[in-house]
Amino acid sequence: MQFLSFLSSISFGMTLLCAVFALLVAFLNSTGQATSSSSCCAALQSALQSQVFNVNTDTYQRSVESYWSLDTQLRPACIVQPRNPQEVSLAVTTLVTTNDQSPQCQFAIRSGGHSAVPGTSNIQGGVTIDLSLLNSTVYHPDKGFASIGPGARWESVYKELKQYDVTVTGGRDATVGVGGLITGGGNSFFAAEHGFGCDNVVNFEIILANGSLINANNSTHADLWKALKGGSGNFGIVTRFDLTTFPHKYFWGGMVEYDGFTTPQQISALVDFTDRIAEDRYASLLPMYRYDSSSDFNRVAVAMHYTKPEAFPSAFQDFYRLPNISSTVRFDHIYNFTREMSPLAGLHHILLTQTFINDARVVQKAIELQNHYISEAKAKAHGNDWTLISLFQPFPAVFGQLAKHKGGNMLGLDDENNHILYLLGYSWDNTADNDLFNSIGYKVFGEVQSYAKELGVDGRYVYLNYAGKGQNPLQSYGEDNAREIARVAKTYDPQGVFQRQVPGGFKISMA
Template identity: 45%
Template structure:
């Protein structure tokens, strides 16, 4: 464990003053009595407004009492020490890239938001074959840095997604079929604990915490650096191919076969997207096809490339370029809901039937005229988990399933705040109907991918009882006063899962 003498000295006076901090305002004042004073910003400042405006979805742009913008792990340590010294009175949130779509996950109203977005550099360690990535980074910045060395890491498939939340929730990538989930490729976490101590968690040191962080999200501390294994050659063949909606059945049949055969060519990645655009009244299909080597038209994609398309951007490019293409526009209100199912063609058909019906309900009920309705189907074959097990395991609990799965994401975005209730109801209704049908045909699965989960879902509870107990045990060990359960209310908490 290492907490610098300088931080300890700075904290001593703060502790005495902060004990009496009982309001959000006095919590902010406590931070200002430390060396962090110049990094505490308020609603009337440009830095504050810029921070709030940088959250991806407009419906999550809450306004905390103040925002702290640290630049180093030592400054995060001092901030945590100061806020915890208030004897539980100071509530705070932790924000990385700010891409989560439900309000309160990574922000707060009456409290302090620790905004890590200024901690956003990536360093390539060629000798070790690793990249050291700070938690406020977005994947586009990571890929752009590593492209100079012709290496990459298995990370987000959209450049605007933040690093921290993605890795702590598991992380599905273009490379998952080859190397496991993104979290399986982290070799070291630098973590600030609830008492301000900074530790490294890896296979040799704090190995229990190392495993728990692979899917266990923010239940243990604040991660201030991720060291990830790199992959040589960042060139892929990929892009977006669009199709007329009349080809739906061909795509579902191709996708069903693709999932069952991915183990034969783990370089292949497919995301099937059914997308309705209200401004053009278009209901189209778009495939994100990525092959994680610079090989054009590999046989793994034959079933898809045989379908007549309306446009294609397929090319050899680096990861940075391809992930720019997959980013959705910011400035909208948004909801994600998700579930996983046994790879079953009838269930895939029902998924798109529901998608089409929800579009009609939106047309009938929406007050605004600018909205988009995505339904995404993605492979989750057993192959993904096999790689995780080989690399020491994580806490996602997918290893207890023997079937190949697919994942559905209902992603609705809209401009008009008056449509908040409508689109949340439509998303939840779509998922409920699909889940009910899956149970009726024996194709249901309990796993919920945390990075796509909505506030009314419980992804941690889908990890299985053994992993839940493991997360609880590790959380109690490293956060004995339950700071990250009580003082940090945002995110998915292990304390909220019934025992």
């Protein structure tokens, strides 16, 4: 017994020693990282002076707190806010040079900060390049496009262009940043008529890893121009988007809310609408099946918009037959419609997405699964404010057809079959519920995927701007497109700066 006691004491002592050693290693690593990050920030401070903000400044705090999801409000060692492309170039070359001398100068690039995946546009302990000051919108009527900064939000873009009675194929949420949306594809109210946002970029101005500024369009650096249409942040930092404009004063639309008992008819109407969208390309539809804890009620909120000044168009006739709870449909400007579509900030979020061939059974299954897990969430949630949403968007073949017509993109969209995009979006207020809602979300999503595969209607494509942690949207573009993105990234960033030194986002090296 004494021998066993002796062994036990040795074991405990070794365990304690190992624990102390692990803590010491962690401390030394963190100290090294902090020292390295300090040298990165010091180098930036020397190069860009007043545009670099440390943790004790109000600008730093405002930037961190302005991220849409609480989980992405990481704390970098410093934040740099360039005022022009030249300062973006200087920031990149400074970080690359300093990193070569003492590796650890990792950085993130922020446009709007609307991703739900931590680290996508922010970084813990590194440097965040915040593009919020590159936010101008300049209309060129003689050229038929608008030059837009990556840090602009769509509400400011639409507001500026409103005075000229033109608009662009931009986001449907007022608060989303331009840069991330466009390089991730960019769905729009106008997608069936004009294609995705990326399909309407006539020129990208971009800073490469070596600090050079180049323009990518269909005649100069055409391979990069195409790769940026969905290739995200794998090549450099886009400092200007030249987006095609077209006439627009106002159109018809709004949010219509229905009771959950209309779900069977709603699903049928969605599937029929998706198959008919090519017949009327002005119509846009987003049904959201929503349960929120505050009301303890299941509702269906349908965003319907018609990009012509025509009230109650026949495209939505199946929805008019259903009794609604409320409606905001009206004639209005896109600026106001996007403000109506903006979700609340300041919560925790999980987003997961997938496409599948247009099939009512999969939509029904997704809604049933969401409803099934409400009781578990009620029983286990610590917070009082949480919401479960299953959102569906038509992804018709016309999206892929328009992409080819406009020079092609990297998305690999099906141009023969109509699909539906499924977005699982949960939000909650209490950090203690992070594990609960992530667990429920992944379980529901996995079961929906399995069911679609079982039916033989599962789709390949994953929309990058909705993709969640663990998803691989670049791989979903197809083998040929993923290979081309990798080739272009290697051509314009041979040292792999935007693969290894910028760890956030979806990397082609990991696809």
